[in-house]
Each structure stands twice: as structure tokens, then as C-alpha cells.
Amino acid sequence: MAEDIVEARGIEWVPASERHGRPSQLFTLWFSANLGMPALLVGVLGPVLGLSIGQTLWAVLLGNLLASTLLALVAQAGTGQGLAQLPLVRSVFGRLGNYVPSFLNTLSATGWYTINTAIGGEAVSRLLQWPLGWSLALLAAAQVALGYLGYGVIVRFERIMAAVQAVLFLLMTVIGWHLVAHLPAAHPASYGPFLLEVAAVASYSFSWAPYASDYGRYLPETTPPRHVFWATFTGSFAATLWVELLGAVAGAMGWGALSPVAMVSRWMGALTVWALLAIAFGTMTANAVNVYTATLSFLTLDIRVRRTHAAAALGVAGWILAWSANAHLLSDYENFLLLLSYWVAPWIGIVLVAKARGYISKDQALGAPRWRWPALWAFVAGLIAVVPFMSTTLFEGPIARILDNGDTGYYAGFLVAAVVYGWLSRPESRMAASRSAQG
Structure with a gap:
């Protein structure tokens, strides 16, 4: 019985005989994973930056249209391949070259697991009237269990929680509707804060892109790619836009x-308990995805350990960090993770060009050479291009200062990496490199 519940596979290819499920599971997974406090805090940021409510609404709409489209396109690249996202893009970066994005994604996914656990632990503490340490332990245990059990349990859990979270956030929406009539007047801000909010919204959603194919690898080979695209897009876009x-x-x-806990307490008043449940459940839905993908990314580094053991180790490490850190350290850590997320945009640019040229496939991934230099050089070029356009609490580039602190680094990194990779990986170059490797 336990073997039917615990996922037996790590990052191995899933044969056709084991494929099952429907694209609709991708809708419920991405919808559920995004109904939580991290997305809500991205929306809070707009007025904090000085934007009017109208400007914030436009920034949220534009950022999510862009990011959900990119997430869905990357998910579509894995349709029918039977491999998780980072093992699949070995076909683009090479087996050893792929260690770079795999390590970065392990660090990023584990980091966000830690931040989310700290937020959710506070909600559980208020909900159960327990000490924070015990609350964090309870929450972490549930999240580690989900990561340990693996794909099948996570997909079912997210399907159930999509309905539960939708009801809880609908309750928050109904109760908070009267707040709209009491919003204070605000003068529109300049284009700089608007660009910064669009970047924050977009980066939150497309930071899931290195996870995208992890949750469709068991789908049948005959699954239409367009169904994967629309299920992923609508699940991500609907949840993030709403929250x-x-x-x-x-x-x-x-x-x-x-x-976050004080914010929803102010929002919900006497019904705060329901908002605390929404925070706790939202932490679990996001972190089930975070710990599972962190595990797959870790295994893509060719570290010989069972998936279940890696999931438990990474989950416990995130819990210990969340438990031992103070508020100031967690804030600094979150700023570091936001800075780290700039790598995702160049990675997406490279992956989408490779997808368009047909370079992403199970066969090329399983037989990938050690290095594929066009992708690696393009990745470096994209990261370098990001720097002048960055606007963060830790660093601000010269062009960002000219743009009134507006952040356009993600777009620069995406475009430069895509163009450089498109040039270096021209079909004739790819064929020559292939012949050289075979020789």
C-alpha cells in the first residue's frame, strides 16, 4: 500500500505505460499554489511604492499576462516528454552545464519554502494558540510529508485545496468589498514605480517557470500541448490576479x-480565524510545490540520494532556518532571493528559443553531452545584461536610476539571452557541434 502512495521515481524518465492524468490537474495545481500571502504581498507593494490603486491594477494585469504566458510556454515544452523541467533542459545546457540552473533553482525553491514557512507558522501559532516553534514544526512536518510522498499525493492535495482556498479567499473578498469605498485618494506616481511593480508582479509568477514541467511529466504522450498551455496559463493568471x-x-x-497576519486580522476583524486558515493552507499549497521541485532540482545535480530522503532533508533544513531566524534576517534573506530570481529571465529566453527550434526532447536530454556552450554563453550574456537595469534594495543599476528606479532587468536579460542563444545555436552550428561530439 505504501508503495502506491509514495512516488517511486526520482528524476528518471516516465515510460508511456505509467502515464496518466489530465491537463486540468495543472489548472488546479497552479491555481492553488498561488492563492496565498506571497502573491497578496506583491499586490500590497504597488501602493507602498506610491502608485494609485488604478496604476496598481494595471501593473498587476500587465505583469501577470506576461508572466503567466511565459510559464505556460515553458510548461508546454515538456508536454509528452516524461521528464521534469530541469532534467529535460539538459538537452539545451548539457548534463554538466545544466548544474548551474539546477543549483540556482534548488537554492531558490528551498529559500522560498523557508520564507513561506515563517509566514505560515505565525498564522498557525495564532490559530492554535501555540508557541511559534511548535507551530513551525507542525507546518513543516505536513509540508515535508507532502514532498516525501511525491507527485500523486501533491496533485490530489492541490486539487482539493484549490476549492478550499477559493472559498476562503472568496470570503475575504466579500468581507473586504466595503473597503473599496473607503480607499484614500492617491496621486498617480511616475513611471519608475510603475515599472518596478510590473517587474515585481511578473517576477513572482515567472519564477515558477523552472518548475513548469515537473507537474506534467506523468501526463500521457498524446496530451495536446495547447491544453497544457491553457490549463497552466489560466490557473496561474486567475489566482495571481485575484489575490x-x-x-x-x-x-x-x-x-x-x-x-501578513496583522494585515489579514485588520481585514477580517471577528472572522480572522478564516483568514489565518487561508494563510496556513496557502503556505502548504505553495510549499508542497517548492519542496518537491527543490528535490528534483537537487537530484539533477547528479547527487546519488533517494528522492524521498532529499525531500525530507531539504524540508527539515528550511524549517530549521525559519525557526532560527529573526524578522530582520528573514527580510534580508527575502531580498537576497529576489536578487537571485534575476537568473530566471535569461533561462526562459534560452529555453523558449530552444523550444521553437525543436532542441528540447527526451532523447536529446537523456543523451546530452557534458556541455552545450551556446546556452551557457547566452546565459552569462543575459545575466550581464540584467545588471544595469536592476532596481533592488541591495543594488541599483545606472539605467534603473535614469528610469526613476524602474526595474527593466528581467526584460533585458530575457531578450539578450534569447538573441545570443538564437545566434550561437543556429541549426548549422548545432549540427557541427553534434558531429564534433560524435567524433
Whole structure:
């Protein structure tokens, strides 16, 4: 019985005889994973930056259209391949070259697991009236269990929680509707903060892109790619748009300096218990995905350990960090993770060009050479291109200063990496490199 519940595979290819499921599971997974406090806080950021509620709404809409499209395109690249995302793009970066994005994604996914656990632990502590340490341990145990059990349990869990979270956030929406009539007047800000909010919204959603194919690798080979695209797009877009709009209202009310738990307590009043449940469940839905993908990314480094053991180790490490860190350290850590996320845009640019040229496939991934230099050089070029356009609390580039602190680094990194990879990986270059490797 236990063998039927615990996923036996790590990052191995899934044969056709073991494929099952429907694309609709991708909708519920991405919808559920995004109904939580991290997305809400992205919406809060707009008014904190000085945007009017109208400007924030436009930023949320534009950022999510862009990011959900990119996430869905990357997910579509894995349709029918039977491999998780980072093992699949060995066909683009090479087996050893792929260690770079695999390590970065392990670090990023584990880091966000830690931040989310800290937020959710506070909600559980308030909900159960337990000490924070015990609350963090309970939450971490549930999340580690999901990561340990693996794909099948996570997909079922997200399907159930999509309905539960939708009801809880609908309750928050109904109760908070009266706040709209009491929003203070705000003068529109300049284009700089608007660009920064669009970047924040987009980066939150497309940071899931290195996870994209992890949750479709068991789908049948005959699954239409367009169904994967639309299920992923609508799940991500609907959830993030909804929750970030709620966050925009909370930010416009001047609650940006409050902790997430204090914010929803102010929002819900006597019904705060339901909002605390939404935070706790939202932490689990996001972190089930984070710990599972962190595990697959870790295994893509060719470290010989069972998937179940790696999931438990990474989950416990994130719990210990969340438990031992103070608020200031967690804030600094979150800023570091936001800085780290700039690598995703160049990676997406390279992957989408490779997808368009037919370079991404199971056969090429399983037989990948050690290095594929066009992708690696393009990745470096994209990272270098990001720097002048960055606008973060840790570093601000010269062009960002000219743009009134507006952040356009993600777009620069995406475009430069895509163009450089498109040039270096021209079909004739690819064929010559292939012949050289065979020789």
C-alpha cells in the first residue's frame, strides 16, 4: 500500500505505460499554489511604492499576462516528454552545464519554502494558540510529508485545496468589498514605480517557470500541448490576479507596514480565524510545490540520494532556518532571493528559443553531452545584461536610476539571452557541434 502512495521515481524518465492524468490537474495545481500571502504581498507593494490603486491594477494585469504566458510556454515544452523541467533542459545546457540552473533553482525553491514557512507558522501559532516553534514544526512536518510522498499525493492535495482556498479567499473578498469605498485618494506616481511593480508582479509568477514541467511529466504522450498551455496559463493568471488585487486594496488602505497576519486580522476583524486558515493552507499549497521541485532540482545535480530522503532533508533544513531566524534576517534573506530570481529571465529566453527550434526532447536530454556552450554563453550574456537595469534594495543599476528606479532587468536579460542563444545555436552550428561530439 505504501508503495502506491509514495512516488517511486526520482528524476528518471516516465515510460508511456505509467502515464496518466489530465491537463486540468495543472489548472488546479497552479491555481492553488498561488492563492496565498506571497502573491497578496506583491499586490500590497504597488501602493507602498506610491502608485494609485488604478496604476496598481494595471501593473498587476500587465505583469501577470506576461508572466503567466511565459510559464505556460515553458510548461508546454515538456508536454509528452516524461521528464521534469530541469532534467529535460539538459538537452539545451548539457548534463554538466545544466548544474548551474539546477543549483540556482534548488537554492531558490528551498529559500522560498523557508520564507513561506515563517509566514505560515505565525498564522498557525495564532490559530492554535501555540508557541511559534511548535507551530513551525507542525507546518513543516505536513509540508515535508507532502514532498516525501511525491507527485500523486501533491496533485490530489492541490486539487482539493484549490476549492478550499477559493472559498476562503472568496470570503475575504466579500468581507473586504466595503473597503473599496473607503480607499484614500492617491496621486498617480511616475513611471519608475510603475515599472518596478510590473517587474515585481511578473517576477513572482515567472519564477515558477523552472518548475513548469515537473507537474506534467506523468501526463500521457498524446496530451495536446495547447491544453497544457491553457490549463497552466489560466490557473496561474486567475489566482495571481485575484489575490494581488486584494493586496492592492490592503496596500491602498495603508497596511503595507503590517505583518501578513496583522494585515489579514485588520481585514477580517471577528472572522480572522478564516483568514489565518487561508494563510496556513496557502503556505502548504505553495510549499508542497517548492519542496518537491527543490528535490528534483537537487537530484539533477547528479547527487546519488533517494528522492524521498532529499525531500525530507531539504524540508527539515528550511524549517530549521525559519525557526532560527529573526524578522530582520528573514527580510534580508527575502531580498537576497529576489536578487537571485534575476537568473530566471535569461533561462526562459534560452529555453523558449530552444523550444521553437525543436532542441528540447527526451532523447536529446537523456543523451546530452557534458556541455552545450551556446546556452551557457547566452546565459552569462543575459545575466550581464540584467545588471544595469536592476532596481533592488541591495543594488541599483545606472539605467534603473535614469528610469526613476524602474526595474527593466528581467526584460533585458530575457531578450539578450534569447538573441545570443538564437545566434550561437543556429541549426548549422548545432549540427557541427553534434558531429564534433560524435567524433
